[in-house]
Amino acid sequence: MDYSKITVIGLGLIGGSLAWALKRAGNVGEVYGVDIDDGAIDYAIREHIIDVGSKDLRDAVNNSDVVVIATYVGIIPKIAKSLASILSPKTTVTDVGSVKAKVVMEIENLLPKDVSFVGGHPISGTERSGIFHASSELFKGKKCILTPTVNTDDQSLSRVRKLWECIGAKVYTMNPEAHDRVFAYVSHLPHTVAYALLNSIAPEGWTPDILDFAGGGLKDFTRIGESSPEMWSDIFMANRENVLAAIEDFKNEIEKIRVTIEKGNLARLRDILSNAASFKKDFI
């Protein structure tokens, strides 16, 4: 056994899938799951996703090797605060939040000195949410970013790294600030844009026609638009400065296209679109 006990707090899509994958990996003594929702705990026990379910945080984290906070980003610091006084010494705490810098700093300040925190972000979300969509294979072949800081001890980092590797994820490390800038562009900006796009169509009253003819390009955006508004509003707020900067950059680019169309400058428009297309070629 590499781990005698691991506790997952928050049995949603990510937390549920992680608990399940760890249980199946066979190198964890007991997997504990915590959730405020009885239905999620019952389901997790019935489907053998966890060994023990609990609503009592103290019991659930007692003597755990690793405690994984798998809630929405907005309440991670609150959970960490509740954990501060009840964690056993030498426990490693990690999370799965999509935003790191602010969260990592807050948690490092909250936790006692004998507990180490390692920020984590598995790149494996889908537009779905909830434990009913959990899969023990969710992280297989997927990337997981860990964001150690000067305060992270090496043993905790390798403990968390191993945890993800043993369920098939490829682990990368980045500093929390770099992580948040990159994800503002590759993930948070596309989501704000998709939400804005759907909203710019919905109030137009075009819905009946659009229902019929969405094959024309809209469909690519709607998977993102279906994502949880609660989760994404938390993420945008937690990564506020970077998301605002990314939106500004984007607004400049859409305005560049708008002005060029308005002026009827076809050659310039082709150049602008070609730049995007060449980026795409590099990208694959």
Add this chain to the structure above:
Amino acid sequence: MDYSKITVIGLGLIGGSLAWALKRAGNVGEVYGVDIDDGAIDYAIREHIIDVGSKDLRDAVNNSDVVVIATYVGIIPKIAKSLASILSPKTTVTDVGSVKAKVVMEIENLLPKDVSFVGGHPISGTERSGIFHASSELFKGKKCILTPTVNTDDQSLSRVRKLWECIGAKVYTMNPEAHDRVFAYVSHLPHTVAYALLNSIAPEGWTPDILDFAGGGLKDFTRIGESSPEMWSDIFMANRENVLAAIEDFKNEIEKIRVTIEKGNLARLRDILSNAASFKKDFI
């Protein structure tokens, strides 16, 4: 034989696939293909996509029942102008362009009185282009919009309708102006937004990181961004007024999200995102 001769001008993805599907449908005497590119004609003959290939427009359209203009939107009126003096009486002309109002009006003014034009738009493009990606199945089960006007004669409309139906497409009719407004929102706006999104990332110098972590949401946009810049700049220009109006609507929506994030108003942000998510639910 429902048609003794059909001519397709422009052997790209759409023109090539259409010629091929018509040839396979078995109710067309001869399918002629016209292209300025010898390679496209050679390939089309070799692969039995067309019966006869030609660079001579006059020969190719002589005695055709239906002439299909399958070039980029920007040069459709130019082609129609070349056709005006060489079409046989009773020929029906149609096109496959993604923008209709301006093109339909221009062509109706260009063509002689004994030739009828029916605007068409099959909703079946992909990010690919060129005859090498053509498929005789491309239109099977797909929608095709025809945009008759007060000048369209019924016989020509049913000729073109039948042409699409015999290769498996579902035909809808709309007036050209309504078509262009709908597609400004469901297709042209998503494309401008995808191009702007890729451009807002490319110059940031984030590319290496982004290459690794695009799973976070960007990927959904890149299929669109890979589309032909030449084709799309033509489309945006041909549907200029509607595209500009759609971009304005979109800019208001992204600004609404930006300001709400800036103000830190989480409850309001959730409402804005929920509106988009509810639209998505109706939409499927």
